Amino acid sequence: MSRASILVVDDDAVFRAALCRYLKGEGYATTAVVDAESGIEALESHPFELVLTDLRMPGVDGVEFIGRILKLDPNAVCIVITGFGSPERSVEALKAGAFWFVDKSYERIATFGPLIEKALENRRLRSSNQQLQRQLEARYGFENIIGESDVLRQAIDVVRKVADTDATVLVLGESGVGKELFARAIHYNSSRSEEAFVPVNCGAVPEELLESELFGHVRGAFTGAIRDRIGRFSAANNGTLFLDEIGDMSPALQIKLLRVLQEREFEPVGSSKTEQVDVRIVAATNQDLGALIREGLFREDLYFRLNVIPIEVPSLRERREDIPLLVEHFLHIQRRRHPGVEGITSGAMKRLAEYQWPGNVRELQSLIERLAILRRGNWIDESDLPHQVGGPPPAIRSPSLPPDGIDFSSVVDAFESDLILQALQTTGWNKNQAANLLRLKRTTLVEKIRSKGLTPSAD
Incomplete structure (x- = not known):
């Protein structure tokens, strides 16, 4: 069975034949042509997983040929065959996009195997990463933010406009509304989508560790720092750093964050070496930053740096018309895990639509999962709902006024x-x-x- 398809491009008939014999003996499906133009024709008619090309050929040389190959197929993997005395051209070939180069030697043909396998593995990994990237882009596409309410659509419209820019974004909204979903939608619909999306919950990391978490540290920077560690800024380089619960960050650390936003540089904890970073910042909070500023708990200059593009994610109470869509979406997920869940009755849906949802979409998602597991029948009805869900809030009774008055x-x-x-x-x-x-x-x-x-x- 053929292991992979390889195109050999070389005007040296003897070397070309020897290389093809070796490749076929190793189980590769091999096609050979004599020059770059024939190679382009072969690539246009048949996909090859690897191209082995001579560096010096009549007409189009190997470096130019590599550029044309990659224009035709950006995922192409090329190994360049070089003669003696051409190290500069080999470097040019690498810069043009070649995977690596090998010496043009009959004696060394039999040693090409490991490099060929490494090149093919590189292509497989690249293909796998691209498939994962497509899945992530589909998962976090705008159409996967469930809801048709005007307030939600308005927020999504802002995300569409700002996604493919480098503008800093501040996502605002109550706990559980889906602020991280919006942040990921911004990232995966931007030019940085193939780079890392790195989330940090500033409220979940102890204050004394958050600086190291963000900027990294060097060995010996503090007790327990037994080795160098890169921080989230470095991990997110060329990608997006999501700073969740930014309102919980200490004022001292806010100063250091402000510097990174202004200068695009920082020093790891315990180091005097300045590191440059290219990161897009998306921050989020469920707090009133204006109130925190007035109380002296949040820096106003940092707020202005973060609040370039504010996006307000509405609470579930503000978009009750989306509740049936969200319920059906979460039920669809649960049907795959718990077969037999047919749906929810209109009475139960009415109660869900009337509930206040202090935990917003996250609370609704958790409830639907619980109902799918604990339901009494195939249909979720009102009797399955917990007592606190649905119906108007209980009436608040005021104390009676005694004849002699009250304090x-x-x-x-x-x-x-x-x-x-x-x-x-x-x-x-x-x-x-x-x-x-x-x-x-x-x-x-x-x-x-x-x-x-x-x-x-x-x-």
Whole structure:
């Protein structure tokens, strides 16, 4: 069985014949031609996995020939056969796109095998990477952001316009709305799509480690730094760095980030060597950066650098008409994992559409997965839904006014504390989700929790 198809291009009939005998003996499907023009004709009529070409031929030489091959097939892999005394031309061939070069020696033909296999493996890896790239581009295409609501379409329109630029983007929205999905859509629809997309959750990395995480460190920079380590900026070079929860970054580190945005350079922790970097920044937050600036927790100059293109991702409450589309999308995924799920009843769908969704799309996705596993029948109905989902929010009852009156301030304060504790209990003390439930800014909620001395033990 043929291992691969190889085109040999050489005007030396004796060497050409010897090389073809060797290749055929190794199991390769081999075609031979005498010059570059014949080689182009062969490539136009038949795809070859590898081209072995002489560097010096009448008419078009090997370097020019390589350029024409790659124009015809950008994935082509070429090995150049060079004679004695042509190292400069060999380097030119490599610069033109050749994989490598070999000496034109009858005695060495039998040693070509490992290099040929390495070149073919390079093509296979490149092809595999391109296939993965196409899958990623399809997965994060604009059409895969589910929803038809006006507010969502407006956000997607901004993403379409900004994707294929190098502009810094700030993605805003509540927890769970899909900010990283938007960031990936920006990357995979840009000219940087074949380079790395590197996400960093600034709120999930301890403050004392975040600088090393972003910029890397050298051995001995701090206790435990037993070897050099590259940071996320270096890993994302020529690609996109996604800084999630940027509002959680300390002011000290904000200064260093600002410098990278301005100068495109940084020093790893413990190093005096400056490194250059070409990275597109997409940042995201569920916090009110304006409020953080007023409180002295976020630098205004960094905000202006990040907020070149702001994109507001709407909450699920703001696009309720998209809930049926999202439910069907998540059900489609679950049907592959849990056969037998036929759908959801109109009554259950109505309750889902009426729910407040403090956790937004992420909460809906998790609920659909849970329902697909725990459902009682083939159809998900209202009886399958957890009690907190659907229907209008419970009526809030105010205390009765006694004949002798009340201390208004203390009653209101206690009432407010009770509401805040209920929201925190419901969300497992997730302050972002609790703030969403109470329609408060996160910073406002955090301040109320602090001033009232509320803790989990106060539940």
